[in-house]
Amino acid sequence: MANALATCDMATVLEGVRTARGWSQGDLARAVAYSQSWVSRVVNGQQALTVSQVQDLAQRLDVPLHLLRFGGAPPPVGPVQKEVDTTRRREFGKAVAAGALLTAAPAAPPPSQAPHPVDETTASALRSITGGQRRMDASAPARHLLPSAVTHVQLAEQMLAHSRGTPFRPALSAAASEAAGFAAWLHADLGDMGSARVHYRTAVVRARQAGMRLLDVYMLGSLAAFEIDTAEDPELGLGLVREAEHVLGPSAHPTARAWLACVGALAHAGTGDGAAASRAIGRAEKEAARTTNTDPPWPWVFAFDQAKVAGYRALVGVRLRSPHEAREAFAEALAQKAANAKQAAVLQVELASAHAEAGDVDEAFRLAREALATGVRFDSERVIGRVRRFRRGYRGPRAGCVDDLDRRLTSLMTGIGAPGQGAGSGGGYP
Missing domain, CATH: 1.10.260.40 (lambda repressor-like DNA-binding domains)
Structure with a gap:
């Protein structure tokens, strides 16, 4: 030196x-x-x-x-x-x-007496904060939740750094993974794809470091769903699903198996493989129907039941251009009131696509308008972007309902005029 x-x-x-x-x-x-x-x-x-x-x-x-x-x-x-x-x-x-x-440690007492910033309660405290934030996502705009979620990720990473050489490190890696995964979800909801991907990758790395199989699968599957549905890269998503299936194994909780099978079905549908998508949905339905599929295992917060499987079956139907099957599945999925209004709005846009494909233009645009209202209320770029994508994909005849949605979308961009005040299918948001 x-x-x-x-x-x-x-x-x-x-x-x-x-x-x-x-x-x-x-x-x-x-x-x-x-x-x-x-x-x-x-x-x-x-x-x-x-x-x-x-x-x-x-x-x-x-x-x-x-x-x-x-x-x-x-x-x-x-x-x-x-x-x-x-x-x-x-x-x-x-x-x-x-x-x-x-x-590195100014005026530190002897090691046997030195206080440590982490203990056996730290990881559970961090996880409870993330769990509360995830539940608030059902009723609060992502933009309001994101600053605290990102700060929470930083706190979790600091606690993880302090845990080096302690027996608490695996649990704190898991807590940091869950915090990063939720921050990724919020970034995706706001349309920030780059930040979402960075946080998802951090979540996957921390889950792997934690050595917790279900958490590893959950983060891999979440990244796969992001790549399939938001980034529109089903091939990459399918590769991530297959890696998650390898990690999961055959004896995991039915909720985990049903959810991962549904994500895989969405990937297969995105690549145009209808037979593989149908088989995956069939596996998901069997897992969701098991008597042992009761309390969801951590990190799942909500139960993954037949209604949720039906929602994925409907999404698969839309992507495979099977509007009648999709509408039947949507009816089953929406019969039970969704816990998350933004997720329900995403389903509404997909159902709108199925109705448009079947020629029911008025109903399609009514659903798209309702979904747009939810997207505006929650400031969700995820939902608003889906409505825009629906409108870009519509190639049918012009109608009053089409013009009305166009005016609403234009108003969002320009801030000129209140959406829905012109002619068409009714004024104001529902």
Whole structure:
């Protein structure tokens, strides 16, 4: 360390501080507020540093600047001076190592008495917060929930970092996974695809680190559903479903098997494989009908019953352009009042597509209008985007109901005029 300081070898200095503090390279990157890839290049000698960057790194790591020799090693002098320099360097190294350890835990009591920021209650507390947020999603706009959800993800990650070397780390990895998964859901609802994908990937990684099979499957399946239905990439989604099926195994809870089979059915329908989609829905119906499909296992919050399977059967029917089968399935799915108004609105748009395909234009656009009203009320880009997609896909004759929906969509974009006040199928939102 003394030689590194004397020659301003920041790669060795950074690695020495990281080792002294017991940090990972990611921890080091966060401490110096640079990206992990940048820090990796510096440590590996692949990144040259400016003087200002050296000073910045030293300040962030509490390395005294007077210990750094920007001009390289001093020129050789007499034996006495060499001995002095060697002693000084040795003392420099001791000072930096001691400073690094003291900075990591200032004025810490002995290890046996030191308080720890995590314990056996931390993970359950974090999970209860996420569970409450997920339930609030049924009645609150995603835009209102997102700031607190993102802050909660950061809190969960901080607690996870503190758990290194403790027996609580797997449970905290699971809590961080669930928090990230919910943040991903909210980002997707607001149409922020990039942020949604980043959080979903974090959720999958943390679930894998937790070593909890059902959570692993849930996050893989959630990412698959996102890629299939929101990103419209059924091939990628199908690959994720197959990986989740491999992780799940044959003896899991029926809720998990039924849900994953439905996600797979949606992927098969997206690729045009109607036979595989039908088989997957059949498996889901059998699992949902089992007597053991009662209390849903964590991380499922709501029971996955026959009504939910019917909703997926209806979605499959729409994608396979089977409007009559889709409408029958929608009737079964919507017979039981949905717990989440936004999810019900998504189904309404899909049902509108089935009616339009069957030639029932008035009913199709009535459903689309109601779904749009829900999307506006909850500020849900997911729902509004579905209505726009429905309208783009309609190729039938013009009618008053079509013009009315067009005016409503235009008003959302321009803010000019109240939606529904013109002629058509009635004024105002339902």
